[in-house]
Amino acid sequence: MAKMYQINSGKRMGNRAAGWMIDLNLAPASYYLLTVPGRKSGKPHTTPVILVEQSGVRWLVAPYGDVNWVLNARAAGKVTLSRRRKAQVFHIEEVGPETAAPVLKAYLQSVRVVRSYFDCQPDAPLEDFIAESSRHPVFRLVPVTQG
Numbered sequence: 001m002a003k004m005y006q007i008n009s010g011k012r013m014g015n016r017a018a019g020w021m022i023d024l025n026l027a028p029a030s031y032y033l034l035t036v037p038g039r040k041s042g043k044p045h046t047t048p049v050i051l052v053e054q055s056g057v058r059w060l061v062a063p064y065g066d067v068n069w070v071l072n073a074r075a076a077g078k079v080t081l082s083r084r085r086k087a088q089v090f091h092i093e094e095v096g097p098e099t100a101a102p103v104l105k106a107y108l109q110s111v112r113v114v115r116s117y118f119d120c121q122p123d124a125p126l127e128d129f130i131a132e133s134s135r136h137p138v139f140r141l142v143p144v145t146q147g
Contacts, residue, residue: 018048025084030110032081034060038068039075049081051141052107058141060092061107063114065135078144092139100138101129 021027027048034049047069052059060079062070073079078091095103108115108129109122118136120128 035080036072060139062137089144090141097130097133100133
C-alpha cells in the first residue's frame with residue numbers, strides 16, 4: 001500500500017532548499033518553482049516541482065495526489081513556472097488515464113523519491129499506471145500566448 005503524503009517541518013525545509021537550488025540554477029533542468037494563487041485567499045503559493053517532457057510536450061505530475069497546489073491549480077486553470085527568476089505562465093489541462101499513464105511511468109522512472117507514494121513499480125506495465133492515474137493527476141502545460 002502506497003504512503004499518504006503529509007507535510008512536516010523536514011519536508012518544508014527540503015522544499016525551501018530545493019527552491020534555492022532552482023533559483024541558483026543548481027537543480028536539474030526539469031526542476032521548476034510552481035506558483036499558483038490560493039483558491040480561497042488568492043495569495044500566491046510556491047512549491048518545487050519536477051516536469052516530464054515527452055515529444056515536445058511538458059507535463060506536470062502530482063506525485064502526492066490532490067495536495068493543495070493541485071486543488072489551487074485546478075481552481076485557477078493556470079500556473080506560473082519559474083527558474084532562475086524567469087517565469088512563464090501556462091494553462092493546465094488535466095488529462096485522462098490513458099494519456100496520463102506513460103507520463104506517470106516516465107516520472108516514476110526518473111524521480112526515485114516519490115516511489116513509495118505509488119502502488120506500482122517503475123517497470124510495471126502501463127495498465128498499472130492507468131490505475132494509478134486516479135490518485136496522481138497529470139496536467140498538460142500549454143504556454144499562455146502574449147498579446
